[in-house]
Amino acid sequence: MRGITKEFPGAKALDGVDLDVEPGEVHCLLGQNGAGKSTLIKVLAGAHQPDSGDLAWDGEPVVLPSPTAAMRHGISTIYQELDLVDGLSVADNIFLGHERARFGLTRRGETATAARDLLRSLGHPEIAPGTEVGSLSPAQQQIVSMARALSHDTRLIVMDEPSAVLTQDEVGNLFRVIGELTAAGVAVLYISHRMAEIRAIGTRVTVLKDGRTVAGGLPADTPTAQLVALMTGRESAYDFPQRVPGGEPPERDEVLRVEHLTQPGSFEDVSFTVRAGEIVGLVGLVGSGRSEILHAVYGATRPASGTVLVDGKALPPGRVTAAVRAGVGLAPEERKSQALFLQDSVVRNVSISSLGRFSRFGWLDRRRETAAAAERVAALDLRPADPQRAVRTLSGGNQQKAVLARWLLRGCRVLLLDEPTRGVDVGARSELYALVRELADSGVAVLFVSSEVPEVLGLADRALVLREGRIVHEAAAASLKESHVLDLVMEESAHE
Amino acid sequence: MTGLVLSADERLAPRSMVRRLLGRPELGAVVGAAAVFVFFSFAADSFLQWSSFGTVLYASSTIGIMAVPVALLMIGGEFDLSAGVMVTSSALASSMFSFQMTANVWVGIGVSLLVTLAFGAFNGIMLVRTKLPSFIITLGTFLMLTGLNLGLTKLISGTVATKSIGDMEGFPAAQDVFASHWTIGSVDLQVTILWWLGLVAVATWVLLRTRAGNWIFAAGGNADAARAVGVPVARTKVGLYMAVAFCAWISGQHLLFSFDVVQSGEGVGNEFLYIIAAVIGGCLMTGGYGSAIGSAVGAFIFGMTNKGIVYAQWNPDWFKFFLGAMLLLATLLNAWVRRRAEATA
Numbered sequence: 001m002r003g004i005t006k007e008f009p010g011a012k013a014l015d016g017v018d019l020d021v022e023p024g025e026v027h028c029l030l031g032q033n034g035a036g037k038s039t040l041i042k043v044l045a046g047a048h049q050p051d052s053g054d055l056a057w058d059g060e061p062v063v064l065p066s067p068t069a070a071m072r073h074g075i076s077t078i079y080q081e082l083d084l085v086d087g088l089s090v091a092d093n094i095f096l097g098h099e100r101a102r103f104g105l106t107r108r109g110e111t112a113t114a115a116r117d118l119l120r121s122l123g124h125p126e127i128a129p130g131t132e133v134g135s136l137s138p139a140q141q142q143i144v145s146m147a148r149a150l151s152h153d154t155r156l157i158v159m160d161e162p163s164a165v166l167t168q169d170e171v172g173n174l175f176r177v178i179g180e181l182t183a184a185g186v187a188v189l190y191i192s193h194r195m196a197e198i199r200a201i202g203t204r205v206t207v208l209k210d211g212r213t214v215a216g217g218l219p220a221d222t223p224t225a226q227l228v229a230l231m232t233g234r235e236s237a238y239d240f241p242q243r244v245p246g247g248e249p250p251e252r253d254e255v256l257r258v259e260h261l262t263q264p265g266s267f268e269d270v271s272f273t274v275r276a277g278e279i280v281g282l283v284g285l286v287g288s289g290r291s292e293i294l295h296a297v298y299g300a301t302r303p304a305s306g307t308v309l310v311d312g313k314a315l316p317p318g319r320v321t322a323a324v325r326a327g328v329g330l331a332p333e334e335r336k337s338q339a340l341f342l343q344d345s346v347v348r349n350v351s352i353s354s355l356g357r358f359s360r361f362g363w364l365d366r367r368r369e370t371a372a373a374a375e376r377v378a379a380l381d382l383r384p385a386d387p388q389r390a391v392r393t394l395s396g397g398n399q400q401k402a403v404l405a406r407w408l409l410r411g412c413r414v415l416l417l418d419e420p421t422r423g424v425d426v427g428a429r430s431e432l433y434a435l436v437r438e439l440a441d442s443g444v445a446v447l448f449v450s451s452e453v454p455e456v457l458g459l460a461d462r463a464l465v466l467r468e469g470r471i472v473h474e475a476a477a478a479s480l481k482e483s484h485v486l487d488l489v490m491e492e493s494a495h496e
Numbered sequence: 497m498t499g500l501v502l503s504a505d506e507r508l509a510p511r512s513m514v515r516r517l518l519g520r521p522e523l524g525a526v527v528g529a530a531a532v533f534v535f536f537s538f539a540a541d542s543f544l545q546w547s548s549f550g551t552v553l554y555a556s557s558t559i560g561i562m563a564v565p566v567a568l569l570m571i572g573g574e575f576d577l578s579a580g581v582m583v584t585s586s587a588l589a590s591s592m593f594s595f596q597m598t599a600n601v602w603v604g605i606g607v608s609l610l611v612t613l614a615f616g617a618f619n620g621i622m623l624v625r626t627k628l629p630s631f632i633i634t635l636g637t638f639l640m641l642t643g644l645n646l647g648l649t650k651l652i653s654g655t656v657a658t659k660s661i662g663d664m665e666g667f668p669a670a671q672d673v674f675a676s677h678w679t680i681g682s683v684d685l686q687v688t689i690l691w692w693l694g695l696v697a698v699a700t701w702v703l704l705r706t707r708a709g710n711w712i713f714a715a716g717g718n719a720d721a722a723r724a725v726g727v728p729v730a731r732t733k734v735g736l737y738m739a740v741a742f743c744a745w746i747s748g749q750h751l752l753f754s755f756d757v758v759q760s761g762e763g764v765g766n767e768f769l770y771i772i773a774a775v776i777g778g779c780l781m782t783g784g785y786g787s788a789i790g791s792a793v794g795a796f797i798f799g800m801t802n803k804g805i806v807y808a809q810w811n812p813d814w815f816k817f818f819l820g821a822m823l824l825l826a827t828l829l830n831a832w833v834r835r836r837a838e839a840t841a
Contacts, residue, residue: 045724047723047724066726067723067724067725067726068726071725071726077724079724083718083720083721083724083725084718084721085713085714085717085718085721085722085784086717086718086784087713087716087717087784087785088710088713088714088717092710092713096710096711096714096722096725096727097722097725097726097727098725098726099707099710101706101707108705148725
């Protein structure tokens with residue numbers, strides 16, 4: 001690809017991108033959110049047409065007017081937003097658009113067999129081809145997406161953050177498959193925020209910034225600091241804010257106390273406390289019950305037994321309104337669908353939990369509402385600093401700030417964060433970490449869940465390690481080693 | 497592999513026959529139909545007689561023929577509010593063309609097929625070209641067709657109904673195809689029942705056994721994903737609207753050949769009955785889920801309610817009220833059964 005540009009109304013998404021991928025290599029694409037990665041792969045997939053620039057395939061100039069044309073050339077794409085049809089079976093999803101059919105009739109037996117073979121080669125024989133995709137876990141859906149990419153006669157596979165929903169050993173499995181593919185001469189274009197993965201499987205790296213290639217074809221062992229500098233235009237990797245000097249948080253009042261919380265099948269006998277000004281990190285694999293615990297604390301689900309106390313008072317189980325009134329706020333993992341009103345302005349999104357304060361006789365005082373929300377937005381350095389902008393147009397990191405601003409305005413006592421940096425780029429992460437620390441310093445008790453062990457160790461005061469729904473270890477985060485935590489998290493999973 | 501993934505595997509083990517049956521979209525409708533049947537068996541003495549059975553099936557088939565393509569369209573993620581008046585348009589086109597232009601009704605029937613398919617194609621092409629919601633587009637065609645039906649009929653016939661074509665060439669043969677009936681024992685069976693069951697069978701087979709069926713589910717379940725893998729979403733949707741039009745043509749010809757004249761104001765409001773039958777039958781309003789058999793069960797519930805009220809000799813002034821209440825109850829029951837089925841599955 002040479003000099004690709006693509007303009008959307010109001011924004012130049014790609015402004016001269018060069019990229020070359022060779023057979024049998026894993027080419028990693030790095031860049032912050034908004035750098036143009038997604039647009040670039042959509043051009044490759046034939047979903048977008050470039051405004052200028054040339055594509056060459058096997059040395060021949062080529063145009064890809066449609067997704068079908070791209071697939072005919074052997075380019076398949078695994079998108080970050082899972083693009084499966086829930087109501088269709090696994091096998092039907094895999095062969096959707098290029099059904100095994102004769103005279104319009106699907107050959108069900110053949111389709112099911114081919115699907116089973118593909119899933120087996122991906123190391124997931126347990127996914128039955130006849131299962132409806134909607135009933136699968138996100139990780140399993142990702143496998144189905146991959147199987148679909150492989151169901152074509154593929155020569156280039158584009159993977160957009162494939163590891164985001166996978167557990168550690170599923171990522172290992174993914175890498176094994178990628179190894180097999182490249183050995184067979186297939187090229188892989190791999191997009192990820194995780195440096196460790198790029199180290200593990202990358203051949204070469206191309207870095208995008210603001211829609212331009214800032215470095216192409218670097219060796220994969222280029223130092224992280226250099227890559228981050230290229231991506232952000234700054235020198236350092238993301239860093240964590242300073243904990244309170246001395247390592248020990250001052251003895252403050254206990255705000256959140258969870259006692260013997262149990263939900264059969266999700267988590268069992270979970271007890272812990274969070275003090276004011278303290279950040280507690282929950283670390284565990286996908287499916288270890290970490291998000292479920294947050295939901296139970298927030299009252300979104302009703303646990304089978306156990307108590308949640310805020311400031312010493314027990315919350316009625318399964319009542320979000322009561323939890324919010326007691327000062328509990330949640331920033332959920334699925335920000336876009338579970339926390340934000342995407343079409344609405346930043347102000348409306350921030351003030352939604354505090355409207356009572358701005359209303360009098362049923363009328364909203366829009367001026368005061370906007371002023372108060374704008375103040376919080378400014379305090380969090382949300383960019384662009386226009387509180388009337390639709391939340392939809394913000395980057396992931398700034399959307400997360402809008403959610404935080406909401407709870408800041410509400411004045412919450414306990415803040416629950418579920419994967420706060422998912423889909424947030426490296427540069428914005430450091431800012432979010434600093435914000436969470438500031439919130440804690442102002443006296444909020446923070447409980448957060450993360451799949452990234454370094455994040456928990458770097459940000460939290462105290463870490464709780466979860467395995468299969470139970471807290472198996474609790475320690476000051478500063479005293480824990482990453483490898484030790486990984487061992488704890490996966491102990492049971494070492495043997496089949 | 498982790499123990500957690502293993503426990504997830506158990507959920508993926510092949511489900512038992514009973515479980516699979518419980519997961520079918522039409523399950524709630526079947527339970528609802530049984531409830532309505534039992535109710536009228538007690539409420540109306542004559543409901544259980546064989547002759548009533550034929551009447552109920554006939555009432556079901558008139559709605560059911562249209563509920564089939566409307567269900568497919570809903571699975572494909574779209575609505576058609578013009579379906580009700582399109583039936584009348586089709587009957588009017590056939591009748592008036594035959595009367596004005598030729599002496600043979602089959603010419604009118606053929607012209608009507610082309611005209612009606614063109615209406616369907618118009619709905620579909622407008623939808624994929626303008627990307628407006630189908631609710632708006634078909635509301636527009638609904639109003640336009642309503643006006644066209646009355647305006648053209650008055651312009652050509654001078655009255656609100658068409659002239660009789662009963663004495664024209666081909667009328668008896670066409671009546672055999674679209675509006676005949678036979679008697680088996682004491683049961684009087686209309687030919688529309690055959691059309692209906694045939695359409696249900698074809699639609700079910702298309703949905704479950706052909707690539708077009710996969711495309712319909714994909715277009716309604718996740719149109720972006722479908723497009724990204726090369727499913728011709730636009731073509732699928734236009735095709736669905738034309739399927740609605742095709743069935744409107746069948747219904748329209750039945751309307752015409754049951755008698756020999758057509759009232760230009762008929763059909764308004766029926767589009768909702770089709771949608772209700774599809775929804776009772778398990779179609780989601782959001783698309784991507786449903787079945788053709790379910791729409792047939794939904795139409796059957798309508799037929800039973802419609803005639804059951806008559807057999808129970810309730811005051812016909814209250815007919816619509818009972819109809820609405822029955823449909824609401826059946827849908828609630830349907831949703832409840834499905835929730836229970838999902839909870840145990």
